[in-house]
Amino acid sequence: MASFFSFILAHQGDSADPELLHWIRERLDQIFGLGPWVIVGAMSFIIFCIPMSIIVVYLMQANRRAASEPNQESNSAEAQEQEQLP
């Protein structure tokens, strides 16, 4: 019955297994050999990069769109003028 309560989640929920968690920590310690604060800092950076990169890409696109809209307007105005010429 204890095993019934010991599970946490289905898909993507398996990292809660203490054996696996212990192994992950050992491997990360072996690979990086850094203190926990350094790893926390590096992972925080990765986590916050995700929303920041979404916002940056969106703003770049918005600027590009804003820059191209006046050109489109002037192009269409020129085209209208040309149509009106005899």
Added chain:
Amino acid sequence: MNQSSEPIKKPIYYGWYVCAATLFIGFVIIGARNSFGVFVVPMSEEFGWNRTTISVAAALGVLVNGVAQPFFGQIFDRTGGRKMIITSLIVLGIGTILLSLTFHILFLAFMFGIVISIAQTGPAPSNTAALMSRWFKRRRATAISINSSALSVGGMIMVPFSMFLVEATSWRVAWVALGLIVLTAVPLALVFLRERPEDRGLYPDGDPPPPEGAIGAGRNRSGGPLEVETWKESFKTAPIWQMAGSYFVCGTTTFVMSVHFIPFAIEDRGVTGATAAIIFGYMMFLNIFGALGAGFLSDKIGGTKNWLALAYSIRGIGYLVLLTVDSVLGLWIFATIAGFSWVATPVLTSSLTADVYGTKALGTISGITFMFHQFGGFGSVLMAGLLFDVIGSYTVPFAIVGALLLPAAISAFSIKERKYSSRYQTLVPMPAAGD
């Protein structure tokens, strides 16, 4: 003529920003949820709880989360995803921070098992998949698969993050940090989440508007013959039962492995705990590729139900290998095969549900099918545990759940997708993507 010399670069379709925002939301909520395991040991040590006591809070959370899905799905259908997801994120963030004040097991059971588990239902994959289904039609499965893979990535990054944070500080500080990370998703949701492409004057996938008077244009452009207004209508038709039935088996075959794979590998196959954990971690890593691959192939080639049936079939083969190859090689083969199919099935089921029943009641329908999935999981874990206590081996319970994959594959394969899916109803060929 500078028109021909400068190719016009089309802007990114707004739906991809919605997808990216839900990706980050999924990333943080699964991180907060999966990290619970990290807190088991330090909290147990401080309060003198045994493992079963603290696990009751987690198990309660799974139950509450599963039962709440259809209700949140209905809220999604009625009021929209934006408000629901933002509210849920705020409650989830604050609730996670409040876990740092835990002083009694009942407080933990209430906060994690009820408040947080209910709040996690709002931005759950069934609802974000429903949101993606509104924004995408041709690339629906791809968008859903990106969301689903974010859950795997979130678990892989957030859990070690929590682990090192607990080590560097304390479990109380770590809960506060996790809550704050959840709250960082709120502004992103406020800025990018929109209900449907029409809100921004767009069409699904960023396609241009269909020509006036064209066949298939207008309201019925994306509708299939079984498109429903309410979830009740869907349950009077065969495809939802075929999908829910196979999804039940999906829960059965994944939950049981989540709990019993490592003990099976150690006790029945004689590998060390570390090796078992490596194999299990490898299987979880393959989730990401399985999810993305399933979504991409389903959109690119079509025949979603065939891919779904294939996913169940190869998982069945995996089970067969696991039970017949009595060595560590069998474990590795199983991990490879099962890893690819693990998250592929939710992606394909969500996409196919949207294709057949439309998006009007999709939140509720997805919530109900997800509940089937959870119930299957509960039953299988309980059954495997009880049988192990009686027989002393996992062979019989694994054989039982593995055998269910055959009817699940047949059930998925027999869905009349060409007849019912909206993908096959549009008579006018869709124009090329604008992104």
